[in-house]
Amino acid sequence: MNLKELVTGAPGDRQFLLGNEAAVRGVIEAGVSIAATYPGTPSSEIGNVLSVLAKDANIYFEFSTNEKVAMEVAATAAASGLRSFTFMKHVGMNVASDSFMTTAYSGVNGGMVILSADDPSLFSSQNEQDTRNYARLANVPVLEPSNCQEVKDMVKYAFELSEQFGIPVIVRTTTRVSHMRGVVEFGDKKDNSSNNDNHWKRGHFDKDPSKYVPVPAFAGDMHVRLWDKVHKLEEITNKSEYNRELDFAGDKKYALISSSSAFNYAHDVVKFNELDVDILKLGFSYPFPQDLVAEFLAEKDEVFIVEEVDPIIERDVLATIGAKGLNVNVHGKLDGTFPLYHEFNSDVVSEGLNKILGFKEDENISYSASLEKLQEDIPGRAPVLCAGCPHRAMYYGINKAIDELGLTSADVIFASDIGCYTLGINPPYNCADYLLSMGSSVGDGCGFSVSTDQKVASFIGDSTFFHSGISPLINAVHNKHNFVLTVLDNRITAMTGGQPNPGIPVDGMGDDAPEVSIRKLALACGCDYVRVINPFNLEQVVKTYKEAFERDDTAVIISKAPCTLIKGLTKKPPVKFVENNCNNCDKCVSELACPAISKINGKITIDESQCDGCNVCMQVCKYGALEAGR
Numbered sequence: 001m002n003l004k005e006l007v008t009g010a011p012g013d014r015q016f017l018l019g020n021e022a023a024v025r026g027v028i029e030a031g032v033s034i035a036a037t038y039p040g041t042p043s044s045e046i047g048n049v050l051s052v053l054a055k056d057a058n059i060y061f062e063f064s065t066n067e068k069v070a071m072e073v074a075a076t077a078a079a080s081g082l083r084s085f086t087f088m089k090h091v092g093m094n095v096a097s098d099s100f101m102t103t104a105y106s107g108v109n110g111g112m113v114i115l116s117a118d119d120p121s122l123f124s125s126q127n128e129q130d131t132r133n134y135a136r137l138a139n140v141p142v143l144e145p146s147n148c149q150e151v152k153d154m155v156k157y158a159f160e161l162s163e164q165f166g167i168p169v170i171v172r173t174t175t176r177v178s179h180m181r182g183v184v185e186f187g188d189k190k191d192n193s194s195n196n197d198n199h200w201k202r203g204h205f206d207k208d209p210s211k212y213v214p215v216p217a218f219a220g221d222m223h224v225r226l227w228d229k230v231h232k233l234e235e236i237t238n239k240s241e242y243n244r245e246l247d248f249a250g251d252k253k254y255a256l257i258s259s260s261s262a263f264n265y266a267h268d269v270v271k272f273n274e275l276d277v278d279i280l281k282l283g284f285s286y287p288f289p290q291d292l293v294a295e296f297l298a299e300k301d302e303v304f305i306v307e308e309v310d311p312i313i314e315r316d317v318l319a320t321i322g323a324k325g326l327n328v329n330v331h332g333k334l335d336g337t338f339p340l341y342h343e344f345n346s347d348v349v350s351e352g353l354n355k356i357l358g359f360k361e362d363e364n365i366s367y368s369a370s371l372e373k374l375q376e377d378i379p380g381r382a383p384v385l386c387a388g389c390p391h392r393a394m395y396y397g398i399n400k401a402i403d404e405l406g407l408t409s410a411d412v413i414f415a416s417d418i419g420c421y422t423l424g425i426n427p428p429y430n431c432a433d434y435l436l437s438m439g440s441s442v443g444d445g446c447g448f449s450v451s452t453d454q455k456v457a458s459f460i461g462d463s464t465f466f467h468s469g470i471s472p473l474i475n476a477v478h479n480k481h482n483f484v485l486t487v488l489d490n491r492i493t494a495m496t497g498g499q500p501n502p503g504i505p506v507d508g509m510g511d512d513a514p515e516v517s518i519r520k521l522a523l524a525c526g527c528d529y530v531r532v533i534n535p536f537n538l539e540q541v542v543k544t545y546k547e548a549f550e551r552d553d554t555a556v557i558i559s560k561a562p563c564t565l566i567k568g569l570t571k572k573p574p575v576k577f578v579e580n581n582c583n584n585c586d587k588c589v590s591e592l593a594c595p596a597i598s599k600i601n602g603k604i605t606i607d608e609s610q611c612d613g614c615n616v617c618m619q620v621c622k623y624g625a626l627e628a629g630r
Contacts, residue, residue, distance in 0.1 A: 003049060007056045013186045019178045020045035022148040023087070023115060023171075026155030028057050030111065031190030032085045033200045034077035035061045036070035038467060039496035040089030041124040042178040043117035047087070048497055051508050058192050060200040063499050063508040066438070066467040067092035071099045071114070078103075078112035078168070079212060080203035083159050083192070087115035090131050095438065095468070097134065100168075104138040105222035106212045107166040107229075110203065111159030115171045117178045120261075120308045121343035124175075126418065126437065128341065130310040131172045135286045139230050142170040142286040143242065144260040148182035150283060154242065156187065161236070165229045174308060176261040176343070234287045242283030243292055252276045254357070255297060255328075257313060258306040259285050265349045266306040273350070273359055277304070288316040294324040304353060305332035308344055331356055383423060387596035388571075388612035390535040390561035391421045391488055395429040396592055396620070397541030398457065398486075405546055412455045415444035417469075419461035420495045420563075421488050428593050431459070439468025445483035445554075446476050455549055456483035463493035463501035465518060470525065476554040477526035484548045484555045487518050490563040498565065522556040529555040536561055538619045564612050572613025573629030577604050582625035588617045 001015055006025045009015065017025065023046050027035065035054070037047045047063060054061035064070035067088045077084035088096065093116050103112065116131040135142035143158055145151040151173065158169040194201040210218045237243065246267070254275070258266040259282040270277050280296045282289070297303055297320075305314040314332035321328050331337040331352070338344070338352040353359070385392045402412055409430060416422050416432035417440060425432035434444055445458035460469045465487050473485065493499040500506050500513075507513040522530045529551055533544050541559075548555035562569055574596075582604060588597050589604070594617060596610035604625065611629075618626045 003052055004056060006049070007053055009186045011186055011188050014183050015186070016181060017148050017152075017184045018045060019148050019151050019173060019180050019182075021049055022152040022182075022184045023155050023173075024049045024053065025184065025186060026152040027059075027085050028053075029152070029187050029189045030156045030159040031083055031192035032059055032159070033082040033110075033192050033203070034074060034084040035059055035086070036064045036073040037087050038064055038067045038070055038092060038095075039493055039499045040092050040117075041496055042119055042173070042175040043087050043089050043115065044496040044499070045178070046115070047499060047508070051499070051510065054509050055199045058194055058200050061508050063493070063501065065502060067096040068099055071096035071103070074112055074114070075099060075103045075108070075168075076205075077203065078108035078110045078162075079106070080110070080205040082110040082201070082203040084110060084112050085115070087117070089125065090116055090118040090129050091125060091127065091437065092116070093131055093134050100134070101138050102214055103168050104140050104226055105214055105219060107225070108162060108168060109166070111162035112168040113155060113158040113162060113171060114168055115155065115173065117173045117175070118309065119175050121175075126435065128309050130308075130312060131170065132286065132312045133310065135170050135172075136312070139226055140168055140170055141165075141233055141284070142172050144172050144283055144285050145177055146260050146263045146281070146283070147177070148180060148184050150242075151177065152184050153187075154283065165233060167226070167229050172260065174261045174343075176264075230287050234290070237284045237287050237289040238291045240284040240289070243289050244281055244283075245296060246279040246281060252278050253301040254278070255280065255300040255303040256306060257282065257293065257296075257303060257317060259283065259313060260308065262306045262308045262344050262349075265344050265346045266304075268346050269350045269353060275353065275357060275359060277353075282313065285313060288313075288320070290316070290320045290323065293317060293320050294326065297321070297326055297328050300328055302329045302331065302356060304337065304356070305330060306338065306344070306349055306352075307332070309341065311340070382426070384426065384595050385420065385423050386564050387594050387607075387610040388564035388614040389420070390490055390559060390563075391424065392429075392592065392594060393538065393614070393616045394486065394488065394535040394541060394559045395424050395431050396616070397535065397538050398431065398545050399429065400538070401542045401545035401549065404542065405549060407455065410454075412457055413448050413452065415441040415448060415456060415458040417441035417458075417460045417464050418495075419464055419488070420490075421459050421461060424459065428591055431457075438464055439472065442469045442472035442476065442485060445485060446472060446479065446481045449481040449483045458483055458485045460485065460487055461494075462487060462489040462491070462503045462518060463499075466502045466516070470521060473522065473525045473527070473554070473556075481554055482552050484545070484557065487522075487556065487558045489518055489558050489560040491560075492563045492566055494563045494565065498563070498567075518558055522558070527554055527556045529553065530558070531556070532558045532560050534561060535559045536614055536616055538616065564614075572615070574608040574611035574613055575606055575615065575617055575626050576629050577606050578625050578627055579603065581623050583623050585623070587620050588626065592617055592620050
């Protein structure tokens with residue numbers, strides 16, 4: 001599919017879309033004017049597509065420095081009467097939560113939708129928290145699509161709901177919903193054309209401090225107004241078309257309530273095994289549709305709650321049963337019927353239902369059996385730094401510096417961060433000992449430097465530094481902390497797919513933009529030792545780290561070299577192996593561990609399809625067995 005068809009497609013057109021692409025079509029149909037994000041898997045493709053289509057769709061789009069800023073960009077646009085959209089992965093909601101919580105109080109004029117993509121089973125995340133908790137914490141409505149059509153439709157509907165009640169709305173997806181593909185039928189598009197020279201239209205902010213400035217004198221009334229909205233929304237959820245019962249046949253004493261991607265597994269297990277179970281699918285799950293659920297359970301004896309990740313619907317169902325005086329046994333996460341953690345699949349759901357229903361599932365449709373067969377046929381491959389990655393050279397160099405200083409691995413604490421460079425945890429680098437969240441490596445460096453007598457080396461990426469590394473660096477300088485901070489500037493936001501950040505001269509819509517200097521920022525923070533190194537120059541790397549470790553302040557080293565996956569990057573010819581010069585020390589394999597170099601049948605082999613000619617291996621080899629390609 002040509003991506004521009006997401007903009008030009010007419011009502012009734014049908015396209016085979018990724019869940020995240022369907023979200024973009026929903027945004028376009030809703031007539032959004034402003035969109036902002038910080039990239040994070042599994043939501044990244046939304047930003048990648050919007051960055052290409054924004055101008056054609058009359059949308060202002062930006063990759064903000066972090067999720068909190070993105071939330072604030074969207075909130076102010078909505079306060080100015082425009083429809084705005086912000087999206088992030090689940091842990092991004094933590095960063096945005098301070099401002100997010102208050103948007104529920106102040107409300108919106110134009111529709112505001114927040115898409116949060118949860119990651120059950122932690123495919124690309126440090127935890128598997130459940131965004132639905134934020135909906136309840138902030139008293140904000142949440143919609144849970146389970147397929148691509150619903151993603152598009154619910155995103156569009158969320159804007160209407162937001163404007164109807166003057167409240168932001170969350171659309172919660174999961175990895176499987178974001179990355180599934182399905183046929184999506186397009187609907188009508190709301191006009192968002194501009195009447196000025198910009199590609200997007202402008203709104204107007206009508207001043208009203210009692211509504212938008214939550215000082216204590218006003219915030220109490222804001223909270224009262226919020227609860228009024230929630231009570232009115234309860235009437236909507238109990239009648240919503242997105243909450244629907246699937247009755248397969250006959251009168252049943254067993255019921256099942258589910259939402260999001262978990263519903264797909266539950267539906268399949270019930271249908272394929274012809275189980276005597278009625279299903280209630282919740283797509284508009286908060287405010288909880290208590291009356292609808294009570295009506296659904298009125299004649300039932302047992303109910304299964306199938307959901308990922310936390311037992312949120314389960315607790316609401318238990319509360320409903322208590323409030324309505326029903327006599328229904330609940331089977332979910334809390335009683336051990338289903339796991340409390342990780343992503344579900346049809347086997348997980350089947351096993352849970354089996355504990356109560358005692359049916360035997362057809363082994364021919366076993367997900368686990370299919371997965372085991374696939375794993376037998378396809379060898380596993382652990383994630384590694386790419387061949388030619390500048391981070392590998394930097395990790396090799398810092399370990400050489402530590403060794404030359406006479407230090408051991410126990411003498412140095414490596415505080416890592418969120419990005420490709422977290423793969424420094426792997427041997428032979430072993431350069432990740434502690435990690436909390438985006439930007440935490442700098443704050444961790446502060447803490448370790450005053451808590452131990454060990455040397456501390458913190459690592460942070462360029463995009464992550466802009467995201468949340470600057471404030472803790474100021475803290476480090478002011479409080480005289482002693483550690484070495486490495487900013488791995490690979491000229492891109494690499495891990496999430498190559499999005500821009502403020503350190504490169506292009507913005508989220510591909511236009512020229514001022515390049516913010518990391519070096520100048522570090523100097524402005526008060527750091528006395530700031531050095532920019534080329535990680536592919538190992539002699540320079542080792543010398544610089546030895547200097548930095550011998551200091552007693554916060555030293556900043558900027559390892560600056562482009563990600564090898566940047567499109568259009570000029571590659572050097574692959575390195576050549578000179579067998580007669582090799583003395584079988586194997587350092588190129590065992591210490592550098594570049595995936596382009598391997599030893600097969602006792603002979604060093606260069607995979608020319610992977611090697612990009614970075615020539616670091618030539619510096620590691622002291623015998624001339626590796627030489628520049630021609």
